[in-house]
Structure formats: structure tokens, C-alpha cells
Amino acid sequence: MSPLPGEALQQTISFLMELDKLKRVERRTRLLNHGRLENSAEHSWHFAMAAFSLAPWAPAGVDIQRVIQMALLHDIVEIDVGDVLVYDLAGREAIALQEAAAARRLFGLLPAPQGEVFLQLWQEYEAGISADARFASAIDRLLPVIQNLHNQGQSWQENQISLEQVLTRNASVGEVFPALWQHVQQQLHVAREKGWLR
């Protein structure tokens, strides 16, 4: 496709075509009752839908629209860096600088005002301090736990994850969804008894 008249629109179209690559980034979670690994684009949709659906449980002061925007954007850096398992702490630390560079490259494809909005939203999500970022992050942690509980602990079994790892790495879910997290903790103990978790 030849360049468009109007540089800003051309940049935006190029960014959208670059986004297609997120559909090729594989996670460790498989679709329910289906062997295929989930990819980061469809996960981002699922996360955004979870945020939208869980809006009635958002703490006071949370702007659910910004949470949805964070969900849509949060994994775009994986186009350059790939997905690293949430339980691989060393791996995640190692790629933090690469992710920051990927955010600048990818959001920098957009015209300046919109690209800057996206970059700041992504940085706010990564920092994990604001009320919106904390609600978003809790949902991003909750979703694969629920998927695993509905799928015989598939990604836990395949990656030798322990009960303690799941409880520790996802403790922030309990701050946002205390009753749900209490229930999930009980299910996690049952999951270990079944051998789904170490």
C-alpha cells in the first residue's frame, strides 16, 4: 500500500499493521478444552472484557475506561520482547529495560500526541501505583489463575509451578477482590491436592 496523503493518518495505519504481530506472541496458557496456546492479542481482549465485566467491583476512584485502555495496551511491547512467564522473576527483571525501549519504539510509530498518551498509560500500568493500574494489574493476575482452575492447572503443571508461587505472585488480587481471592485460595489448595500444583 503506497503512502497516504496526511502523515499522521499514514503513521497510524502503519502502527495498526505493526500491531498484527501481537497475534503471533504465544503465552503459556492454553485455550480451555483446546490444545492451542493463547496469544497475547486475544489475551489482551479477554483482559479488557474482564475489566469491563468486573467494573461493578472497581474500588471508588477507579476509572474503568482507563483500565480498559491499559488492558488493550499492556502487552504491545511483547511484539519486540516476547512473553515471559509471570513466575519467572529473573526473566522479567532482565527484560524490563528492553520493554521500556519497545514501548518507545512501538508507541513512537504513532503521531506525537496519541503516541505519548499510549506511552504514559503503559508506563503508569507498569509502575503499578495508581488506583487504575492496581485494579488493572489485579485482573491481569486473576485471569490466568481462573483459567488454570478451569483447565486442570494446565500451565502450572507444564511449568512446574508451586502453590506458594501462585499465592505469593498473585497476592495483590486479594487487595482488590478480597472475597474472591479467599475463595480462590481454597480452590488452589484443592488444586494442589489434585496434583495440579507442586
Next chain:
Amino acid sequence: MSPLPGEALQQTISFLMELDKLKRVERRTRLLNHGRLENSAEHSWHFAMAAFSLAPWAPAGVDIQRVIQMALLHDIVEIDVGDVLVYDLAGREAIALQEAAAARRLFGLLPAPQGEVFLQLWQEYEAGISADARFASAIDRLLPVIQNLHNQGQSWQENQISLEQVLTRNASVGEVFPALWQHVQQQLHVAREKGWLR
């Protein structure tokens, strides 16, 4: 996973697990430079990101947050009904009632207030009359055209689509993005010369 305490939260978790099935619904478009067919979940993410990225071109009065919400929801009925090609007018007419029933079943899994919000947003999108729905629909039409122009007309070639079909079925894009559509029309004529379109 055993039922949660709190029926509304349990209903919401069940809805989110049902949504996983949209990742299995295949469209006719393939990933760029990659053989796999796109699925409706990752397409919905791409569409939501396109709406967010194209926000600066939204006509006055368009609420981009509602457009993003429509993008996230618009294909969920395909969990029950499947995807029908945009150029298959008879096929799309035939499934309209099934889609309406699917929307009631799927959004009906949610607690009443949230499910009603989702159903009304989906119905507004389908009706295609409001400014938000028209902007959303134009982006949903634009995106696969741009994907095809970047992918040697893959889904047009595989489904024997003609230039006239593309121009007619996507004319609404020109109402929202006149300069872009004028440029795309030129590219579509080039695409026919290359044999990508009948």
C-alpha cells in the same frame, strides 16, 4: 472450580470463561506474512486498538470510550453463531435472528445491570444509527480492507471478491474517513490490476 460465594461474581466469572470460546472462532483474514487465519477475539482487540488509535479522527460528538466498548463486544455473539463473511449478504441476513438470540444468551450470563449494558451496546452497534455505532462500524470495515491491501488481497483472492463488492460494502468508511477512503479506492483499483480482486 466450585461456585463462589456471591452469585453476581460467580456469574461474571462464568461469563468470562465462556468468552474464551471466541478465541476459537475463525475469520477469513489471515495474519500478515503468516498463514494462520485470524480469530474473532484477537480481531476484536485489533479493532478496539484501531478505535483508540484513530480517536483524533472521530467526528464531533463521538464518545471514543463507547466505540472501544462496542469493538470489544461486537463479535461475542459469534461464540454461538460463528463468523459470516462481510460479503455474504444472504448468509448475514440468515443469521441475524440467531445473533440476537446469542446476544441474549451470552450477555444474560452476567448479573442483570451489567448484562443489560452490554446487550444495549451490542444492539446499538448492530443498528448502526448512532454516531458512536457509525464510527465503530466504519473502523470494523476499514481494518480488513487495510489488512488485505498489506497482504496481497489474501481473503479477497481466497473468496473471489470483486472490486465492486469491496467498494459497495465498505462505502460507509468514506463518510467517516473521506481522505483515507479516497486513497484506499485508488489502491483498490491497483489491487484489481494486480489480480488481487476480481
